[in-house]
Amino acid sequence: MAARSIWNGTLTFGTVAIPVKLFSATESRGLAFREVRASDGARIQHKRIGVESGEELAFKDLEKAYDTGTGQIVLTKEELSAADGPRPKVIEIEHFVEGEEIDPVFYDKPYHLGARDGGAHAYRVLLAALEQSGRVGIGRFVLRSREQLVALRPLHGALGLQTMRFHDELVPADEMELTTPKKDPSAREVRMAGKLVAMLADEWDPDEHRDTYREAVMEMIEAKRRGETPQLPEREDEGDDDLLAALEASLAGDGEGAGRAEKGSGSKAKAKSKSKAKGKG
Known part of the structure; x- marks a missing residue:
């Protein structure tokens, strides 16, 4: 069974525009469990309950709120959607960098890009150029109502698009309680x-x-x-030091x-x- 695309749009770099479709490059193999009551295995369900009223709430009545520390600011679905920007169906590649310059810690979830009607030739030209240059395209696009920083690079003989972490999402080593050696190794x-x-x-x-x-x-x-x-x-013993x-x-x-x-x-x-x-x- 052929995989279905999860997003259709346009890939742009410079004045070049390539119609593309996005596919997930990974598939979760995790085990799916149900929550049940231990005594008899009866299934349970979770409901949205208002903290103050104790009433069950419908999804259509919910909005998102940001806690400022001194109160909360409610944002509507329309307001959050507006943060997507004016071009939500475009992958905009802003520049190209040497692939070896990117620390793997910045990479997140991988996707495959395929060409849509009218984009096959330009797609193959871009893929060949990236394979020969060793460069990675850096840009951004909106997926599932969130702007993503992305890397465009060859992946398994096709164009791959990998979401990336922003620099402020990485925790600096000096902010963690890492073990400091008391003496240099011999x-x-x-x-x-x-x-x-x-x-x-x-x-x-x-x-x-x-x-x-x-x-x-x-x-x-x-x-x-x-x-x-x-x-x-x-359990095996951890061993000595x-x-x-x-x-x-x-x-x-x-x-x-x-x-x-x-x-x-x-x-x-x-x-x-x-x-x-x-x-x-």
């Missing part, structure tokens, strides 16, 4: 940690990573469906994580070495 610790990093080095392969939490919950659900009592594993001992054990292959990584990395390393040998031959 040269031996750094050397051993570097060796462990090298031992666990591998190529990024998204297919190797699974949602083990979802799998564990589904196993419990299936066990209960069969009328069985799920077997809950015991002897860093050198932990590094030595990992380098010796005693650590479970190191063992698994070594196994995967070893097979890939052998494949790489065979490939290089064939190339030389």
